[in-house]
Amino acid sequence: MSIRLGLERLSKYFLNSNPNKVFPTSILSNTIHVGGTNGKGSICKLIQDIILQDEINNKQKVIKIGKFTSPYTVTPNDSITINNKPISLSEYNKPLAFNYTMNTDEEKLSPFEETTIKAINYFKDNNTYLNIMEVGCGGLQDSTNIIPSEDKVLIIINKISLDHTNLLGDTLKQIAVQKAGIINGTNNKKCQVLINNDNDKEQVIDTIVSKCKDSGINYTIIDTSDSKKLNNHVLSDFIEENYKNNYQYGNIIMALNGIKHLEEIKVINPVDIKSIVKTLENFELLGRLTKINDFPLSNKNNTLPLLIDGSHNNDALENLGKYIDYNFRNSYSDAMIFIISKTNSKNLKWSNIIRKNDIVIITEFRDIEEMKWIRSSSADEIYQELLLEGVSMKNILIEKDINVAISIANINKGLIFNSKKPEYNIVVVGSLYLAGKVFKLYQDKMNRLHKDYIKSI
Numbered sequence: 001m002s003i004r005l006g007l008e009r010l011s012k013y014f015l016n017s018n019p020n021k022v023f024p025t026s027i028l029s030n031t032i033h034v035g036g037t038n039g040k041g042s043i044c045k046l047i048q049d050i051i052l053q054d055e056i057n058n059k060q061k062v063i064k065i066g067k068f069t070s071p072y073t074v075t076p077n078d079s080i081t082i083n084n085k086p087i088s089l090s091e092y093n094k095p096l097a098f099n100y101t102m103n104t105d106e107e108k109l110s111p112f113e114e115t116t117i118k119a120i121n122y123f124k125d126n127n128t129y130l131n132i133m134e135v136g137c138g139g140l141q142d143s144t145n146i147i148p149s150e151d152k153v154l155i156i157i158n159k160i161s162l163d164h165t166n167l168l169g170d171t172l173k174q175i176a177v178q179k180a181g182i183i184n185g186t187n188n189k190k191c192q193v194l195i196n197n198d199n200d201k202e203q204v205i206d207t208i209v210s211k212c213k214d215s216g217i218n219y220t221i222i223d224t225s226d227s228k229k230l231n232n233h234v235l236s237d238f239i240e241e242n243y244k245n246n247y248q249y250g251n252i253i254m255a256l257n258g259i260k261h262l263e264e265i266k267v268i269n270p271v272d273i274k275s276i277v278k279t280l281e282n283f284e285l286l287g288r289l290t291k292i293n294d295f296p297l298s299n300k301n302n303t304l305p306l307l308i309d310g311s312h313n314n315d316a317l318e319n320l321g322k323y324i325d326y327n328f329r330n331s332y333s334d335a336m337i338f339i340i341s342k343t344n345s346k347n348l349k350w351s352n353i354i355r356k357n358d359i360v361i362i363t364e365f366r367d368i369e370e371m372k373w374i375r376s377s378s379a380d381e382i383y384q385e386l387l388l389e390g391v392s393m394k395n396i397l398i399e400k401d402i403n404v405a406i407s408i409a410n411i412n413k414g415l416i417f418n419s420k421k422p423e424y425n426i427v428v429v430g431s432l433y434l435a436g437k438v439f440k441l442y443q444d445k446m447n448r449l450h451k452d453y454i455k456s457i
Contacts, residue, residue: 003373004110005141005167013109013117014146028120028131030267031151032258033144033182035135036158036196037175038316039251041069043156044132045285046255051130051268052083054275063268066123068144069134070112071432073286074439076370080119087122097121111370112136116143130267138168140181149185153267154258155193155217157182159250160204161315166345172203180211192261193219196254222257224250230257238277245326247319248289252280287435289323291424295438296445297410304410307424308439310432312342317352320429324353328424333357335416337409339402340430341365344377351389353429359412360386361397363405365437374433402437 015023032047034040048065055062064082072079077092096117109117116136123131133144160172160179168175176199183193193212199205205221212219223229227239230253243249256276262268284290287310294303311320328336335357341364342348354360362382368374379398386396397412399405409426428438 003112003137003164003167005138007141007143007146009107009109010113010116010143010146012107013113025148026151027147028123028133029151030130030153031147032130032132032154032156032262033135033147033152034132034156034158035139035179035182036156037161037163037179037313038319039158039248039254040134042248042251042285042288043158043255043258044069044134046252046279046283047258047262048084048132049283050255050259050271050276050279051262053279054269054271057272057275057278058269060269063129064126066119066126066128066131067134068116068119068123068132070115070136071371071436073432073436074443076115079115080122082123082126082128087118091122092118110143113143115370116146120147135179135182137164138175138178138181140178140184142182145182145184149183149188149191149215149217152185152188152191153265154261155182155191156254156258157193157208158196158254159198159315160200161313163313163315164345172200173207176204176207177211180208183208183211183215183217185215185217187216189218190265191217192265193217194254194257194261195219195221196224196250197221198224198250220257222254224253227253229253232273235273235276238280242280245323246289247316247323248283286439287432290435290439292442295406295442297407302410304406304413304426305424306406306426306428306438308428308435310435311353311429312346312348312431314349314352317348317350317429321353324427325355329355335359335425337361337412337416337426339363339405339409339426339428339434340382341376341379341434342382342430343433344375344381346377346431348385348430349389350386350391353427354386354389354391356392357395358391359395359397359409359416360391361399361405361409361412362386363398363402363434364400365402365431365434368433368436376431376433402434403441406438406441 034044048067067081070079077089078086080087135142135144168178195208227236230236263270290308292306295306296303309320311317337359339361362379364376364379399408
């Protein structure tokens, strides 16, 4: 079963699970709906972490914040959290309490639809106060859009680029129409739509603005290029110093504008600047510029630092390439080692991140739990793509086993880097599914090492 867009099956589920057999007017109150192509997960976590940090700092009773993001990172249950704690596997694996009669495959809920329902039910059962929902694919026909307009207090539409063109359309305008679909009601005066201005004006911004006007919903176009527009010099100075050449820069500005709106409509108390700074000092989202300092190699005494990023479209790769060039290369000719793969539906421009002296190790991933239709491109296919983009044959290696690919990267690291090598010179990139496989490997290795350590004492 591949990705199936459309709200018909979910509508039928919620209609028939209601004792009165009517579609509920409210499904999940105080919902923040986050769409776009890139940066959705980061914005979701930033908003959540800032609010939680502020409540801890001010010794307030901590509210419950539900967060649903996709795809999952390591295990399916980690996509559903309350205050950063994932739903337990046993709870996640429970069958849905109610399911309508499904006569055909077309009527059956897709895995993502089931997970969306599990998230909604879990949040409601645990009386969450605020709920942050990341769009899975598109927006208009995405499962998360089953939540009615009346439940939404904030809609964020971040940077939009060409992605999932087989499902959403071949042009930015067609994709923008789908993304703007999360603006799904009329005259919701408490809700605000925040639009990232780092978008094509005619095809994207004008399309979203038109949808807002037709729906009678207030909107603001956010300048994500200048933190000074936040009108707080302490916060702006911190962001400029710590995030100016980091692709989270724009995501932070979008999240902070979201916080501002929640304050204005009194969904949350005013947030202290110290809470924001502390959150940004410690912010990390697994799979986005994640640094692992101690990936265990076959020799238990040897470990390897890795930079892992799930960038999986050309816009994200370009931003990552700029980040790597600025932070890890003294010049354009400085070498890095990349371990890469991608899903077979993606058309990636590897020259966005790979420079002429880099070593590239191609690997593959498989067996993505609950998403059996996901396939990595074959290593041979990616090899041909690299050659067409001008990567030297002598700089390309193929190793389909991810664990072995990491060991090969370590060997090459010793051959090409001198004492001035950057701290992180091995980058895993090209797919969130590849990133997830590496995190699972790391988790399993660390668990084994811990067990061996316990046995030895």
